[in-house]
Amino acid sequence: MTTISIPRGKYHIWTVGCQMNQADSQRIQTMLDELGWEEASMEQANLVVLNTCSVRQAPEEKAHNLLAQLKRAKNERSDLLVALMGCMIGNQKTIDALEKRYPHIDLFMKVEHADILPRFLEERWTLISGAGCLDIEFMPDASDETTDDEIPVFPDLPTFATSTSRAGKRTVLPMAITPKPGERIAHYPTKIEPAKASPSAWLPIVLGCNKVCTYCIVPYRRGRERSRPMDELMIEARSLVDKGAKELTLLGQTVEAYGLDLPDQPDLADLMTNLSEIDGLERIRFMTSYPRHMTDSMIERMAHLPKVCEHLNIPVQSGDDAMLKRMKRGYSLDEYVERIERVRELWPDITLSTDIIVGFCGETEEEFQHTLDLLEKIRFDVVHVAAYSVRPGTVAARWEDDVPLAEKKRRLHAVEEIQGKIAFELNQSYVGKVEEVMVEDTNMTHGRQQLKGRNRGNKLVFCPVPDSTSSEGQRVFQPGDFVHVRIERATAWSLQGEAVVL
Ligand code: SF4
Known part of the structure; x- marks a missing residue:
């Protein structure tokens, strides 16, 4: 293996989707920072990493739009590399399809294999930037035997197709780990540590x-x-x-x-x-x-x-047993409710959030009404609601997406309306209480510095920084500081109050 020495460049990481994707992007960022690369806008970057999400249609469409833009950019610039990661990367079949459509993608990468990123840059960026050539030992590519209908047992191996592009022939890179049958190794590049x-x-x-x-x-x-x-x-x-x-x-x-x-x-x-x-x-x-x-x-x-x-995010997705079966969630409504009741018994101050999908295949008005009934029954603190959109490759993609878009939107708004009322009522119980808040952000509002953070139950809390005459007034607040806030007002979405010294 060669000693890695990579000329510096600029990177841009575009991230959509869940917290897992954000965490993965942080890892990639750390890795690039450690290599001495500098963060830049997408237009200025030499390496653009798209960390994608396929859970819904909209983020996937955004990624396709960006890939089309990057294709144009690559035609004009010889110093641009494009890497794709996240949920748009599936098995070899998915990668092949993406590669056919977007031959300008230089790297398909799963975060488990992110430790090959330096090697990729060493090979490709060194050539592009003209800093020299390399000596890499190659290992054979692995065959991928999964189909779209099967869940892969192991993460796919990093794949570098052998097509020719302007920047040179793509290369099969060495594997850090080759999982064997019976081994389920969640390999993360553990050496990745953020500078801060x-x-x-x-x-x-x-x-x-x-x-x-x-x-x-x-x-x-x-x-x-x-x-x-x-x-x-x-x-x-x-x-x-x-x-x-x-x-x-x-x-x-x-x-x-x-x-x-x-x-x-x-x-x-x-x-x-x-x-x-x-x-x-x-x-x-x-x-x-x-x-x-x-x-x-x-x-x-x-x-x-x-x-x-004391906070639990526990998606239910639907309040109807027939729907839960169609969704194959693996529990009945009674089982779900029993778990919530048990959690509330064992952990009395717990706050709850959930996810709901409206307009899934075949959802009748009655089935949807059962979801609304469940919201009234459980009284979640927060509900994340989404209108169903077909995801190619899933089981449900073979079924008719038969709830019209306008009806999906109506149901979505109905959930939001009921939940807004419930959240408003629940949040009133905080008024007069003192909450421990971890500051996440400080900004100026109406000429006064405002602190934004979360209490232990994950509620958003806002309070103005104490004025300079108070005992807390000399403190300079930073993200990560803890402050106690006496709650004076509550809306459905946040709590507001004044900082107090205990
Ligand atoms: S539990 Fe269901 S919805 Fe959640 S990630 Fe797994 S398959 Fe998807």
């Missing part, structure tokens, strides 16, 4: 998903669940805290599945217990929850860990 972590940092703990929800493309694109080893996570968490993180959000598509595939099967609460020992780490959050993996023991242990924040 944001006070709220992401920690992906389970990659992929083993569920087969009929509307969802994620398992086809991100593969099966692979838990990252506890030791690796502890090292990364300590590093993030050393670099400034005060709050870690543990990420997984079904986060309570953590550890099921590891040799000694630790669970999410075990991981949180270990993370709680890290000095300087103040808050632990986690998402996304799945009711069937959430055991009583797990909930009880999490509820007793002071650093674990």
Whole structure:
């Protein structure tokens, strides 16, 4: 192998989609920063990384638009490389189709394989920038035997097609890890450490998903669940805290599945217990929850860990049993409600958010009404609602998308309206209480500095910086600081108050 020395360039990372994608982009950014590359606008960058999302149609269309723009840019510029990552990358078949449509993409990359990025730049950027040639040992490419109908058991190997472009012949690059049958290694480039972590940092703990929800493309694109080893996570968490993180959000598509595939099967609460020992780490959050993996023991242990924040994001998607079956969510409505009731018993101050899809294939008015009934029954703090859009490659893509767009929009607004009322009522119960808030942002509003942050229950809180005559007035507030706020007003979306000294 060659010693890597890469001439510097400029990069731009475009990110859409979920927190997992944001966390992945942070990793790529760290890696490029460590290589001495400089962040720039898309127009100025030598490397544009598109971190894509296929969960809904709109973000995928945006990526296609950008790829078309980048194709034009590449025709005019010889110093531009384009890399694609995220959910648009699936198996070899998907990559082949994308490559045929966009031959100007230089790199298809999964985040698990991000440690090949320096090698890619070494090979391609060094040639483009004229800084010399390289000596790379090659390993054979792996064949990909999955089809769109199967969930890949292992993450696909990094793939570099051997087509010829203006910048030279593309090359099959060496693999860092070749998973063998029976091994499910969630390989993340562990050496990636941010120079400076944001006070709220992401920690992906389970990659992929083993569920087969009929509307969802994620398992086809991100593969099966692979838990990252506890030791690796502890090292990364300590590093993030050393670099400034005060709050870690543990990420997984079904986060309570953590550890099921590891040799000694630790669970999410075990991981949180270990993370709680890290000095300087103040808050632990986690998402996304799945009711069937959430055991009583797990909930009880999490509820007793002071650093674990009282907030659960637990998508239900529909309030109707027939719909849940069509969606293949893997639980009945009764099971879901039973889990919520149990969580509320074991963790009394918990706040809840959920996801709802309206207008899924065949959704009748009655089925939709059951979703509205569920919202009234559970009274979630936050509801993320989306109108169903077909995702090619999913099971549901073979079914008729038969709810008209106007009806989907009507149902979406109906959910928003009911939820707005519920959230407003729930938030009134905070008025008069003092909440611990971690500052996320400071900005000027009406000539006075305003703090924006979240309480432990994940509610957005705003308060003006105390004036200079108060005891807190001399403090300079930064993201990551903690402040106590007496809540004076509440809307459906946020709480507002004044900072107080306890
Ligand atoms: S649980 Fe269902 S919706 Fe969530 S990522 Fe897995 S397949 Fe998709």
